Amino acid sequence: MNSEEAINEIRQQGQQEQKQYVAKVIGTDVKFPESGVFHYLDNGQIIWKAQIHIEGAPAIGLYLDNFDLPKGVNMYVYNANASQILGAYTTENVSPEDKLFAIQPVQGNYVNIELNIEPFVNLNDISLSIDNAAIHFEGISYLEQYRNPSEGVFIGADPFGLQGRGAECMIDAACYSASDADVAKKASIQTLYLDKRGQLVSMCSASMINSLGNTKENCNNYVLTASHCQSNNLTRLGDTTNSAFSQVLFRFNFEKLACDAKNRAQVDVISAANFVARSEYDGRLSASGMPGDFLLLELRIRVPSSYNAMLAGWDINDQLVYPVNTGKQYVGFHHPSGDIKKVSWHNTILKSTKHITINFPRDGSKGAVYGGTSGSGLFNTDNRIVGIASTASGAVTDCPNNTYNSLNYYKFASGYNYDLGIPTRNLKAWLDPFNTGATTANATNTQCEGLSIVSLDEGLEKGVNFYPNPSNTGLLNVKFDLENSQNVKLEVFNVMGAKVGELKVNNITKGDYALDLTNLSSGVYMIKCSNGTAVSTKKVTIAK
The missing domain is CATH 2.60.120 (Jelly Rolls)
Structure with missing residues (x-):
């Protein structure tokens, strides 16, 4: 052997x-x-x-x-x-x-x-x-x-201190100096799957990802990867049971601490996750023939704060910059060939209906991809996930045989809205459980500390506030301080995503209103503020 x-x-x-x-x-x-x-x-x-x-x-x-x-x-x-x-x-x-x-x-x-x-x-x-x-x-x-x-x-x-056979054509993650990609690096992990059918262990890359429903008290540690990374041992179809992911290993910080050949990599590991959602997958067909390629899992234990990991933000807008002319770059962190974490970055991307394509080494792209890159995230110039590494083709000259020169990322937006009628077939049901309508989300750490809920409108975000928060009675004061007159609707959701309260205020610019939530039990609630064209969300706590 x-x-x-x-x-x-x-x-x-x-x-x-x-x-x-x-x-x-x-x-x-x-x-x-x-x-x-x-x-x-x-x-x-x-x-x-x-x-x-x-x-x-x-x-x-x-x-x-x-x-x-x-x-x-x-x-x-x-x-x-x-x-x-x-x-x-x-x-x-x-x-x-x-x-x-x-x-x-x-x-x-x-x-x-x-x-x-x-x-x-x-x-x-x-x-x-x-x-x-x-x-x-x-x-x-x-x-x-x-x-x-x-x-x-x-x-x-x-x-020679290469720490992996893919190193000769790869760039260590520790050698990428752009500080604005630090969140993306900390959110990128490796996954190892047991395949009893073939008596083998396979691996992919993945990203920790944030949800708009997350709070410090209810912080879901979701993992996003490619659906083709895992299939049933016998049927070759995608599993949808929790037990299928009980023996998956998740490697965090599998990387060098500094850009130094003598610097030995470290690793932190968590075992086991629950199934959340995935696109339809049939392992008997090629990944390129699949209608989608995403898999969402939830770790069974929260990632320890000592791991210093992040839950990445995301973006479902299709207005991707092409070419990038802002001085920023698209970036991906991944684990090719099972190696320690590597990085590739790109100044140019190509878009199709389902995919975002990266070509190596031309078009300003640096790095390369091997088997094992699958499932890794593509981060846009705002450091948010916009794609999931899916299929690759071609070959890079002067690199090992399994080095590809073209990588297709499955569009995150496609998985977000994949099958909205079935919660286990789309990302939206889990990443926007309160149905805020947001098109982007910010990153946070795996404890959801200092959580920044995304806002689609800065005026609503700053102009609508609730106090006292926390409230020991459930009776909240709503203070409006808007720049112009608006019709504002406030919708209250519990942590399960159920709507439990509402208040409509018309033609409001400035003023104070009462929001009576005294009938609700103690807990965390999300309030969706909308004016017909924009949305903002706020978190409030009732502690009776």
């Missing part, structure tokens, strides 16, 4: 199936307690250890088909010399509906699994079963820092 010939066969298979494979999966049968040994400490604590060895494996990932640990049990996973330690993992990391879990690659051909068990725990309450192990051969150069030199050369060895 560790031979270049076997790996090249898998790479060629991926090209034929429009997938970027990064690991080969083999079945395992590791279970608690029979697969390990117990160690009893003087303080009453019990340590259980098991080990998996795969000869020749440069790195091993784990897939658990039953992970149910009671309170007082922590799981750790580490390599042979214990220089790479992952965990502690607890049941809080797992959805109770299926108890599936996945663990990122561990360096080397040995992986140790350890349970730390407190004295009060009943051992019969512990359920742990590992049914698959993944032998990773792509995107693992960063693990070289954990390897003991006595282990010999391994596939991920990186003597």
